[in-house]
Amino acid sequence: MPAAQIERVAALAERHTVDALGVRVCWRRFGRGGPPLVLLHGGYGNWMHWIRNVEALSAAHELWVPDMPGFGESGALPPEVPRAARLEALVVHLTAALDALLGPEARFGLAGFSFGSLVRMGVAERTGRVRRLALVGPAGHGSGRQREIRLVDWRQADGAARTRDLLWRNLAELMIAPASDIDAMALDIHERACRAARFQSRHFSQSAHLPTALAAFDAPVLGVWGRRTRPAWPSAWHRPWAWARPNGPGPWWKGRATGCNTSGPMRSTTCC
Numbered sequence: 001m002p003a004a005q006i007e008r009v010a011a012l013a014e015r016h017t018v019d020a021l022g023v024r025v026c027w028r029r030f031g032r033g034g035p036p037l038v039l040l041h042g043g044y045g046n047w048m049h050w051i052r053n054v055e056a057l058s059a060a061h062e063l064w065v066p067d068m069p070g071f072g073e074s075g076a077l078p079p080e081v082p083r084a085a086r087l088e089a090l091v092v093h094l095t096a097a098l099d100a101l102l103g104p105e106a107r108f109g110l111a112g113f114s115f116g117s118l119v120r121m122g123v124a125e126r127t128g129r130v131r132r133l134a135l136v137g138p139a140g141h142g143s144g145r146q147r148e149i150r151l152v153d154w155r156q157a158d159g160a161a162r163t164r165d166l167l168w169r170n171l172a173e174l175m176i177a178p179a180s181d182i183d184a185m186a187l188d189i190h191e192r193a194c195r196a197a198r199f200q201s202r203h204f205s206q207s208a209h210l211p212t213a214l215a216a217f218d219a220p221v222l223g224v225w226g227r228r229t230r231p232a233w234p235s236a237w238h239r240p241w242a243w244a245r246p247n248g249p250g251p252w253w254k255g256r257a258t259g260c261n262t263s264g265p266m267r268s269t270t271c272c
Helices: 002-010 083-102 115-127 160-174 184-196 210-215 235-244
Strands: 014-020 023-030 036-040 062-067 108-113 130-136 221-226 252-255
Touching: 002 184, 014 083, 023 083, 036 115, 062 083, 083 115, 108 115, 115 130, 115 210, 160 184
Parallel strands: 036 062, 036 108, 108 130, 130 221, 221 252
Antiparallel strands: 014 023, 023 062
C-alpha cells in the first residue's frame, strides 16, 4: 500500500517546525553523519518529491528536506505579498528557517528539483554559504519546450476515481516517462502535494532567471535531466550557460525519465 510505504520513510525522519519571520516552515531531517545537504522540492510538491532518494543520500549526508512555504505542511506566505514578489518572499522565509536550523554560518550542499531550482538559486545568493549545487530537471531556464504541455484541471473532476485519473494524466504529461513507471505511491504523493499546494509556481517556472543566476555562481554545479523532459531541451540553454561560467561547464547527466524523484531513485547519491 502506498500509504504504508510513505509512512515507513517518514518514520525515519526527525520532524522540525520553525517559525520563520512569522511563517511556519516544516522540515524533515534524515541521517546525522556527513555534511548537510538541503533538498528542495518542485512546484505543487512537498518533501516527498525526494522520498525515493532520502535513504541513499542520508547514508553520506545529514539531509534537511522542507515543505517550502505555501506547500505541504508549511504555512502560506502572507496574503498581502504581491504576485511578483512571492518567489523572493518564499526565499526570505525559507532562508530564515534554514539559518535557525543549521546556524547562520553553516555551509551546506543544495539540490533543487524543477521549481526548487529557482528557489535554490535565491537561497544560494542570499546566504553565500552553498558549497555545491545540484539542478534536477530545473525550471526557469527560458528555453523552448520539446512539445506543448497539455495539463488538465483535476479539481473539476466528478468523483475520486476521475480525480485520480486526471492526476495520473498530468504526471504522465509533465513528470514521469514512460507512463508505465507511475506506480501507486507516485500517484498518491502527487495527489497529496497538489491538494496542499497554495503557492502558484508556474509563472516563475516559465521565467528565464536561471541562466543569469547560474553564470554568477562559481561553486561546483551538477545538472541532472530526464531524456524525455517535457518543459525544455536542456542543450538549448545548458551549453551557453556552462561555457560562460568562471570554471567552465560542469557535469551534465541525462536519465531516461522526465522527473527523477518520485518514480525511481536517482543514480547519483554523492552529488553534493
